[in-house]
Amino acid sequence: MKTYKIMGLMSGTSLDGLDLSYCTIWQEGHTWQFGIKKTKSVSYSTEMQAQLKDAIYLPADALLKLHNRYGTWLGEQCDLFINDHGLEVDYISSHGHTTHHQPENGLTFQIGNGQHLANASKHKVVCDFRTNDVALGGQGAPLVPIGDRLFFNKYDYCLNLGGISNISFEHNGNRIAYDIGLANMILNHITRKNDLDYDAGGNLAKNGKVNTNMLEKLNGLEFYKLPFPKSIGYEWFIEKVVPIVESTEDSMENLLCTSIHHVCEQVAIQIKANRKKSGSTLFVTGGGALNDFLIETLQQKLGDTAKVVVPSKQLIEFKEALVFALMGVLRIEKKTNVLSSVTGAKRDSSSGVLFLPN
Template sequence: MSESTLYIGLMSGTSLDGIDCALVDFSSGNPRLLGTALRPFEAGLHAELLALQTPGDNELQRVALAANALAEAYAASVAAVLAEAGVAPDQVAAIGMHGQTLRHRPELGFTVQIGNAALLAERSGIRVVADFRSRDVAAGGQGAPLVPAFHRGVFGGKRHRAVVNIGGIANITDLPAKGAVRGWDCGPGNVLLDGWNARHHGQPYDADGAWAAAGNSVNELLERLLADEYFDLAPPKSTGRDLFHLGWLDQHLAGLPGLAPVDVQATLLEFTARSIANEIEQEAGEAEAIYICGGGARNGAMMRWLAALLAPRLVSSTEALGLHPDWVEAVAFAWLAKQCLAGQPGNLPAVTGAAGARVLGAIYSA
């Protein structure tokens, strides 16, 4: 098993839109996708994971039960991908399981991603590598973002590039042709857009940004959102739902009564695009091309805003570099599992602020 080049990556991110599962072959160096699956969360599990983002009653038991349910859903995703590819469990070296983030407070010395890795190992019959972020935090780092090390290996080149992952939270990897790679969370990605859309339409996301595109951005609200202190911080930095959530938005809306919901959605779209573009201009201004991955790459209105704000730079999805934007993060955690088994570092101290390079992850044997 140790000689296998096949790994599975599992990612369920801040957007809570479901489980991304990717079976990856690393035999040629660069990742090759053999199978993928997107599994939406069952409604009850989605509701509980969302509720657990904030303090509540009986949390210890609820977290444990949610972790078990998540492991069962992960195992079903793994089985589906293996069946699609015709690959047996004993042909896979390991599963890289990110887990579901419930708290991310590196300034207090902790980050929490749940998902019962032991149960997943039992159900799948495959070794599991989990808890990737804690070691970086223990070394004084942010524990995030972790994908820039993967981006360097897969997307780095002779031109200065930036890669932007727009999930629930957006993060940027600065990939100069020469010199140190940098990366950081630049602010909200889809989390506010999805939450506002769900509040008013009962749907998990605004498909293609169509609702946002039908409204008009409100400049006063936009200025209030962009004035948050997070945007004044220099990298390394990371964030999550602990800061950017609908309650945060409601505080800014309190002094602006009567705004049409569609105009708030339009403002949130511009806010997300501008917060990304502003950080690229400030921290990666020499990048010649910007490549987008994550759910935001499927939002046509978002992509148009970014293209306009970042012109004359090329703005495209990572598919132009050979990896579909939907699967970049899942593949990254397959890669991080491979790094762990090889005893190789998975973090970049210049990105996270950790005291040094560290091997990331805890191993659960099959």
């Protein structure tokens, strides 16, 4: 098998910005290998952040215009990145940005039109990884577990703390994964109301106290009682979580502290319910892994159930972009890249759509 030179693009629900990861990916026997060669994060302007956040409310024609415009913008960012570093790229593999996710209605939509992206970047593009799984009756999420299985299988559990927290692990020969619930989405919502992008290191939260009333309301959300496979999106957050935050009159520090305790309690519940053995390891990536107070609180809630392992900053920040690069390679090779054991679909699939530049 050839060594692929591929760029992975990721924009998550926390709306931090676009992550670009230029990777080499290859297979040695049955083992998949990777190298992250160059990375870049592009912060969203206030205007673009607002457009992406509010895209859920747009009429269809305006949403499709944004779909095209954002695709062109993605392509322009790729073109800049490629030219700045003189990169040789076989493919660009893009997650896009999720604006709508309602698998129960057979609907998921990631903006960032692949043809516009291909044209603007002048490179072949693989994107739209979720739609096929939803068409097969699946949740279309989470998708990262294929990377957990192929790249990070030495850990007992893989936890991603992006806008949403999700987990994956092996169970009776199958990869199981699902959205646990909240992570950075609630933290960033609270800080942005106070004109801060985020709580660096969790320092504000560390100086807060738990609001027991708010914590009980968050822990009582119906989603946490549902069996997996299950996933959530921005719609759920707006409908179920924001009203709890908005109706709680307390300091920003206390709101952040309470939210972190909630996030960590829900993760600990899932780890303890699926405990594999003593001395288990929990591999943590995503922006939440950079929140020192969150990681300290998580280890405290877990006790000796599992040891939290936090990798390099590069892997924390770019793991998802790396995995979407892998998903692109698997699609090109016509190998499985979406696991039905994770999503609940009728079968595994090799998902993604290829676009050629014009």
